[in-house]
Amino acid sequence: KASKLSKSNSTIKVLYFEKLLNFIRALCLYIISNNDLQQILTNWNIKKEGGCENRIIESFIDLLFHFDILKLIDGKLALSKRYDRLLKNEKTKIQSLFKDQIVGANFKKPKLIIDFLFVKDLINRYRNATYDFKHIKRNKKTWIEMIQDGTLDYEIRLAETLFEISRLKIPNKIKSPFTEDYYTESGRNAFKNFTQYKFIDVFTKIVEKRENINVLDIGCGYGNYIDVLNTNYPMFHILGIETQEKVFEFTNEKFKQTNNVDILHGDFFNYPFQNQFDIILLNYVLFYFNRKEKSDLLAKAKQVLSEDGSIIVCQYFANIENIKRDLAERQNELSLSKQIEMFYSNKILYANTLWNDVADTFSESVKWDEFLDIIAENNLKINRITNADKFYYSLFIELTPNK
Incomplete structure (x- = not known):
């Protein structure tokens, strides 16, 4: 639990990764809300049966399946009941996460959204040393130290990068906002850590x-x-x-x-x-x-x-x-x-x-x-x-x- 956070790098990173998984799930649900999932699944079945390949569809389906957002039901892939319900009930809140809109503090938020906001807080602090956490309430000092000493460098940059997947319009590629040397810098951080x-x-x-x-x-x-x-x-x-x-x-x-x-x-x-x-x-x-x-x-x-x-x-x-x-x-x-x-x-x-x-x-x-x-x-x-x-x-x- 966050309240038991120690200075062990492994402990901190596992906690971060747990929140990053929900950050990615929120990304997936947002992409689904902006794309025709039924058509995507239809295209996937055509690809599997006829040999037509689209790597973007394949990778997106793999991501959804391994994050339990898609389930295999009667031999066919379908949106799981849990995430289907979450998307229907929280669609407005999920979409607001990607439009720089504040999710109301007085409204009850599912853990997926809480974790998404947690990771976004870290990204914002990583990019702006004067930024004050808005959603991280516990162990602020420890998280700030991990940003300052570079221990979370690669992990936060990874989240920052993956956030851009939200612009995906399947099956088209997206223009990366990052320069080539941005990735080279990420590689340097990965090598260092x-x-x-x-x-x-x-x-x-x-x-x-x-x-x-x-x-x-x-x-x-x-x-x-x-x-x-x-x-x-x-x-x-x-x-x-x-x-x-x-x-x-x-x-x-x-x-x-x-x-x-x-x-x-x-x-x-x-x-x-x-x-x-x-x-x-x-x-x-x-x-x-x-x-x-x-x-x-x-x-x-x-x-x-x-x-x-x-x-x-x-x-x-x-x-x-x-x-x-x-x-x-x-x-x-x-x-x-x-x-x-x-x-x-x-x-x-x-x-x-x-x-x-x-x-x-x-x-x-x-x-x-x-x-x-x-x-x-x-x-x-x-x-x-x-x-x-x-x-x-x-x-x-x-x-x-x-x-």
Whole structure:
């Protein structure tokens, strides 16, 4: 309970994730109120029967189903009674949440709306240090400290991003209000709070006692992974390539005095590499490419990979709960607290996947089955796989050529 909130990051984040789930449910109900759900479900059935694919519809249906908003009734998907009733009774209140209208303090609000307002309070405070909480009543100091020290950076930015899904008119993409470097900054926050701790362990196991390693970081962003590698392996040569000019300029300036690091500005597909690389990093870049481009990306990466080299992919995938559970069990991490953390991260992934499909910044989300097909097409195999963060939100996947 909020009144029992401690300064444990895990406790706070689990509480936040619980509220974020209702934040996402409110988003879903608002989207339903602005779209023809019956037509959406009809299109879905046509797609399933006739092979017609619309990724936005597919991802939206997945999100609704895994948040229990849709139920399978007599073999057909339908709005659950609980959320059908909530939408009918609270439609005006739900719609007011997305129109900058104040939900009356004197009116009784369902928990879904209370939690939505809680998360919006955090977003507002994150963006404006002088903003006073209007809906967070307990442990204000703790929440403010978590914002100030950056512990909730990624989580709040995620909610801020997902809020934009409210503009969805199915089956069309929406124009993202965020710049490319906004996502790069989110990636930097995610790396700082999550993946950096696991990355160096994964990398060390792969390179073992090898020397004179050449590393290529495709879409290197602000050089988060390069920083860690350079600190731990200053004898390795690291090459980063970045398409965004603003981000490139920052990263190039950052490493200009570092002899073993070079940063290129350009398109990986068009760059004529002269050397081969022992390690190639692909961190959160696959959703910028369509199905064919993903395959082409791995094909070229394989071309510039040394004989015993590895491609390390860091990426999140929805709808692989069993795979992650088995992984946690094999790694002796399947405690009750871990299962709770994984429960929330698995749910949130469905919303993140939808965002990758609907936002015009991205090409499409990364589906696990498609990823496996693309690996096979390029005669690659998964050599090892592990969680990239304590929540098992993302995975580190080592790919090597089949021999």
